[in-house]
Amino acid sequence: MLQVCLNGVRTRDECASLPVTPAELAVAARDAVRAGAADIHLHPKDSAGYDTVEPCHVAAAVTAVRAAVPGVRVGVTTGAWTTQGAEQRLAQVRGWTVLPDHASVNWHEDGAVAVAETLLDKGIGIEAGIWSGTDSAQRFLDWPHAHHVLRVLAEVTDTDPRTARQTAAVLLDSLTAVPGVPILLHGEDSAAWTILAMAAARGLDTRIGLEDVLFLPDQSPAESNAGLIRAAEDIIGQSR
Template sequence: MLQVCLNGSRSWEHCPGLPVTAAELADAARAAVAAGADDIHLHPKDPDGADTLDPGIVAETLTAVRAAVQGIPIGVTTGAWTVSDPVRRAGMIRSWTVTPDHASVNWHEDGADLVAGALKDKGIAIEAGIYSGTDASTRFLTSPYADQVLRVLAEVTDTDPQTAPRTARELLGRLTPHVTAPILLHGEDGGAWPVLRTAAQHGLPTRIGLEDVLHTPDGTPAHDNATLVRLALSSNRHAPA
């Protein structure tokens, strides 16, 4: 599986072509799926470009993207930067009138179980975000939701292209003996492409998109998400077994 992460917590200043509005995200999703993505992760944003869990904006964004890519699963963030108080964050999730197919929960953040419970109560599948360099794996493996997630997102925060693959393997070593859900492995910035190749070598689902990386494997600035998807699929086909 190749998930496309359309925008993340980046802003226009990071990437002038970043999809932010509902219409832009719908267009970006359509192009990425046409390029070969089969799952979508996105961050709904307010008029100032900040990530939000606001029910109206979430509904508008999901409705537009679903119309553009019918039948493709769509997920959103629940990161603590959207609403710092996990009680408020869970309350906003419970107030959603249009729900995503899945949503990511970062297990290094306080209140992860509370947020996961709100998602489960709404019938939204949970992606468990496990960041390298944090205690997320320990927290997750002792969580009551550890065996109730759609997948685990093994998120390599090491951005050094030389060391990121080793960090990825170390993270997998902490997870694979214990988790039953599929593991999606991905990196970010300088580590994104090396970790994507590591995922291919291990036969794991992965993801790519402007949330994770703004350049192609040769260092050229990425034009859009669809370009990154095409390059990721090409890279995976040529990855050594």
């Protein structure tokens, strides 16, 4: 499965074509799905362009994207940086009225278990974000409901292409204790394409998009999420 990650924590200062508003996210999602994306991950933004999990912004983003790509699963972040504290974040997630199909939970963050259990109660799939270089794998494996998540996001934060593969291998080894749960392996910035190729070679789910990288495999600037998806499809096709 190839997921598109449309925007992430980035701002327009980093990428002029970054989709921010619900309408822009809808167009970007439509184009990415036409290019081959099978699943969508996005970060709802507030009026200033910053990440938020406020119910009104989540509803606007999810509703717009669903209308553009009916039948495609749409997910959002629950990153701790979206609010001023764990209690506020939990209250806002509990207040969601338009429910995404899935939401990512970063397991190294304070309050991750409470957010995950709220998502389970609401019937929202969980993408368990396990970052390299943290103790999140063990924290996740200690959670009694680990086998109930939709998938694990194995997130390689090592951006050096020379070492990222080994970092990824160590991360994957730490996740073998939850059989039957799909793993989506991805990298970021300078290691994004290296890790995508590794995921493809191992037959794992993966993702690409302006959240993870702003350039194509040939190092030219990426003009859109759809362009990144097309490049990823070429790499995945070569691994088959």
